[in-house]
Amino acid sequence: MKKNLYKIAAAVITPVIAASFLSSCGATASAATNSDTGEKNEKAEKVTLTNVSYDPTRELYAAYNEAFAKHYKEKTGKDIEITQSHGGSGKQALEVANGLEADVVTLALEYDVKEVQKAGLIQEGWLSEFPNDSAPYTSTIVFLVRKGNPKNIHDWDDLIRDDIGIITPNSKTSGGARWNYLAAWAYAQKLYNNDEEQVKDFIKKLFGNVLVLDSGARGATTTFVENGQGDVLLAWENEAYLSLKDAPDEYEIVTPSISILAQPSVAVVDEVVDERGTREAAEEYLNYLYSDEAQRIEGNNYYRPTNPDILKEFGDVFDLNINLVTINDFGGWDEAFAKHFADGGLFDQIYEKE
Amino acid sequence: MASAAIPVPANAEKKSSGTAVKKSVVSRTASPNLIHEDSAAAKAVRYFLIGISVLFIFVMMFLPLATVIKEALKQGWAAYKAAVTDDYTKSAIWLTIEATISALAINTVFGLFAAWAVTKFHFKGKKILTTLIDVPITVSPIIAGLIFVLVFGRQSVIYPYLKQAGIQIVYAVPGVILATVFVTFPFISRELIPVLEAQGTDEEEAAALMGANGWTIFTKVTFPHIKWAFLYGVVLCTARAMGEFGAVSVLSGHLRGKTNTLPLYVEVLFQGFEWVPAFAVSSILVIMAVVILVARNIFEHNAKTKSGGV
Amino acid sequence: MKEKSKRVIPGLGLSLGVTITMLSVIVIIPLASLAVFTGRLSFGEFIDVITNKRVLASFEVSFVTAFIASLINAVMGVVLAWVLVRYDFPGRRIIDGMIELPFALPTAVAGISLTALTSDKGWIGRLFDRVGIKIAYTRIGITFALVFVGIPFVVRTVQPVLEKLDGTYEEAAGVMGASRAVIFRRIIFPEIRPAVFTGFGLALGRCIGEYGSVVFIAGNQPYNTEITPLIIMAKLQEYDYGSASAIALIMLIFSFTLLFAVNMIQVRNSKILKGGR
Numbered sequence: 003m004k005k006n007l008y009k010i011a012a013a014v015i016t017p018v019i020a021a022s023f024l025s026s027c028g029a030t031a032s033a034a035t036n037s038d039t040g041e042k043n044e045k046a047e048k049v050t051l052t053n054v055s056y057d058p059t060r061e062l063y064a065a066y067n068e069a070f071a072k073h074y075k076e077k078t079g080k081d082i083e084i085t086q087s088h089g090g091s092g093k094q095a096l097e098v099a100n101g102l103e104a105d106v107v108t109l110a111l112e113y114d115v116k117e118v119q120k121a122g123l124i125q126e127g128w129l130s131e132f133p134n135d136s137a138p139y140t141s142t143i144v145f146l147v148r149k150g151n152p153k154n155i156h157d158w159d160d161l162i163r164d165d166i167g168i169i170t171p172n173s174k175t176s177g178g179a180r181w182n183y184l185a186a187w188a189y190a191q192k193l194y195n196n197d198e199e200q201v202k203d204f205i206k207k208l209f210g211n212v213l214v215l216d217s218g219a220r221g222a223t224t225t226f227v228e229n230g231q232g233d234v235l236l237a238w239e240n241e242a243y244l245s246l247k248d249a250p251d252e253y254e255i256v257t258p259s260i261s262i263l264a265q266p267s268v269a270v271v272d273e274v275v276d277e278r279g280t281r282e283a284a285e286e287y288l289n290y291l292y293s294d295e296a297q298r299i300e301g302n303n304y305y306r307p308t309n310p311d312i313l314k315e316f317g318d319v320f321d322l323n324i325n326l327v328t329i330n331d332f333g334g335w336d337e338a339f340a341k342h343f344a345d346g347g348l349f350d351q352i353y354e355k356e
Numbered sequence: 357m358a359s360a361a362i363p364v365p366a367n368a369e370k371k372s373s374g375t376a377v378k379k380s381v382v383s384r385t386a387s388p389n390l391i392h393e394d395s396a397a398a399k400a401v402r403y404f405l406i407g408i409s410v411l412f413i414f415v416m417m418f419l420p421l422a423t424v425i426k427e428a429l430k431q432g433w434a435a436y437k438a439a440v441t442d443d444y445t446k447s448a449i450w451l452t453i454e455a456t457i458s459a460l461a462i463n464t465v466f467g468l469f470a471a472w473a474v475t476k477f478h479f480k481g482k483k484i485l486t487t488l489i490d491v492p493i494t495v496s497p498i499i500a501g502l503i504f505v506l507v508f509g510r511q512s513v514i515y516p517y518l519k520q521a522g523i524q525i526v527y528a529v530p531g532v533i534l535a536t537v538f539v540t541f542p543f544i545s546r547e548l549i550p551v552l553e554a555q556g557t558d559e560e561e562a563a564a565l566m567g568a569n570g571w572t573i574f575t576k577v578t579f580p581h582i583k584w585a586f587l588y589g590v591v592l593c594t595a596r597a598m599g600e601f602g603a604v605s606v607l608s609g610h611l612r613g614k615t616n617t618l619p620l621y622v623e624v625l626f627q628g629f630e631w632v633p634a635f636a637v638s639s640i641l642v643i644m645a646v647v648i649l650v651a652r653n654i655f656e657h658n659a660k661t662k663s664g665g666v
Numbered sequence: 667m668k669e670k671s672k673r674v675i676p677g678l679g680l681s682l683g684v685t686i687t688m689l690s691v692i693v694i695i696p697l698a699s700l701a702v703f704t705g706r707l708s709f710g711e712f713i714d715v716i717t718n719k720r721v722l723a724s725f726e727v728s729f730v731t732a733f734i735a736s737l738i739n740a741v742m743g744v745v746l747a748w749v750l751v752r753y754d755f756p757g758r759r760i761i762d763g764m765i766e767l768p769f770a771l772p773t774a775v776a777g778i779s780l781t782a783l784t785s786d787k788g789w790i791g792r793l794f795d796r797v798g799i800k801i802a803y804t805r806i807g808i809t810f811a812l813v814f815v816g817i818p819f820v821v822r823t824v825q826p827v828l829e830k831l832d833g834t835y836e837e838a839a840g841v842m843g844a845s846r847a848v849i850f851r852r853i854i855f856p857e858i859r860p861a862v863f864t865g866f867g868l869a870l871g872r873c874i875g876e877y878g879s880v881v882f883i884a885g886n887q888p889y890n891t892e893i894t895p896l897i898i899m900a901k902l903q904e905y906d907y908g909s910a911s912a913i914a915l916i917m918l919i920f921s922f923t924l925l926f927a928v929n930m931i932q933v934r935n936s937k938i939l940k941g942g943r
Contacts, residue, residue: 494871645770
């Protein structure tokens, strides 16, 4: 039996070691091929950044990274390569907090960046590190309806009618969908003059009309667009335009009288950039998001540029007369989260059984 | 139990291919049509069973597959080709293959040893052991990913040491492989155990009594019985490893071109409102799966026709 | 006989050692971390989390749909395995080749495709809509997706056993005048029963935990079509590791108990079988 133990140990250790070698070899090999194809000379001068972002920004950052690489080469003479990561905003924040080495995060919510901060990776004060609360571009919540608006939906109060079926992602599983809920709340608050009971009733009715509560924004869009469910989709403006781009003859966008200013936050991940020595590049990367060139790229990808002059250039795309409340009207994210989205919060109460 | 006493020559695998527990050495032929009576009732049953099988497969497998193909080609060949020849797609294909092969290697070693241990011996705690082997299948993939993040991630006790040693497990290729191994862990052993169980231990005992060593018994007596089950296990494991999404998604970090497997890349495309490319990339997975399944079929068919005349 | 078998066949130490070591590294240690993380909650908190009405409702949704789906799979799995092994007909190889498809198709793609098929605008959904049955966004839809996810488990555990099955007993029984039903019940089914149980257990376990393909078809209405993995997802989204692992632990314990029960039945059955001979 004791002799066998050695055999056992050998038999166990060999495949495990072999596997880990295989995998690490694979990793280095693929890394090598990546940089080979990128460029062959002055490898030492090449800077690499990892940008951990959320889902619908894929096109935006594909275009922006190209523009930024050009800008960076002109400015510093160095090549830069940016690795993108996209996923649900909250999940992405969790991964960074758990050791995903991101130089910068560009997420959907300030609240998600704060989670990275809580893990000790980002220093306090990041919110004022870049202009406009570190949100280079914004969006808002709009309605996507079927062409010709057959159900005559113009504003939030149309959504509580009995004949309306709503599609929206779940604010519990999709960070971005929290804006949807807050936008409706802002409208009701104004309508009922801050009478919270009536506001709650309104919200309850609205969510009572929700046919499918998808886990994410993209899933909700699929339910509405591909599977033809419901009469109205509550969506981020940029995502609504993406759907419209694919099928311009089938849908139209309705902008409600009141909505919320959705501010996707960006931040440098301090611990990672200090360790990798990429702080200068990472800060330049986020700063350049505010340049005229980048602001136009953002506009072209249906995000609202924060530079007012450039926003006006997109006046024919966006409804600029919309009345936008901000998260500060809810007392900031911490307060809004505690009141609405925490366990047993107002959002849960909508679905409480009587 | 007279059969145990009949010495079975270790190399006479063909003669022993009938199950020994039944004291019969007449093996079934390759023809799948075993029962030769052709009463009307038998025919009716037969057509009924074939009918519902075909219907089931048509609805559950063929229609979803057709949907994938339809959506992938929605914008024509050019768009399809652009999506599948993209550099990020290629790197995702390589990572998927790498993870699949690693999972297959590790799980084959495990599966063979585990099946042998569980079916050829009696020991305490056997039931718990077999249950534990199955657990990875029943663990929600998200949880499977989560547990590895808890063990190896930044919050873990061992993270500082790993970091010092320069080992990155979560959000790197090893994490992807680990997740794949975990979700496919029981697949091969699970295929082997029922067959070995049905077969019993008589032949091995006979061979061992005649002085054959473990390796000889395994290759000459046991393996011929389990080779088709083993093949099923390998194919099942491969298919599942290629398609795994949940656990890998938690552990990969979605670094494009670095840690994105094909299913993850499909998800990224889908969430990024790239409908057609998402389905085009999924079709690669489908094609890979079909190639493997067809290869298995041909291999199995050839082998069975060769040994069919016994 | 048992005494002998312990000593006769070599390799117990080696095979058991390898099995247990690999099992520990890949399965047991990581799963133990789940218990450790749940331990961060006090007992009261733990009870609060898992007895929350919405969580309980999701358990019901997940377990009931998974159970029905696995029953369907057990029946259809045996039928499919039988047809594939015993009958020859055009297209048999194609069917045989498609069984693993649910594994290879990324769960999200499967979910999206199945939803597209079964919504009231889809090919299948349209037919059922006419008779007033909605599939997508109801529990029927969840069950449908789970049947898709679980079917390979049953087919591929039963098929090898059926292939190994000796025809002589059946032939003998047939010659002696036993009806086909009797042959199946008395001779074939006892042989494949352990495999059917295993397949059923595996399919059920997989179905309970399934997230990716179900989440698109489920509709995710709290109390009605909200599955447990979705709640875990939501907890993670709120960075609530404690609650997430508490719910996960309950699911794990359930799955483990279930598999253990299946294994017990299987062991008992094979004992009966062997004793009978």
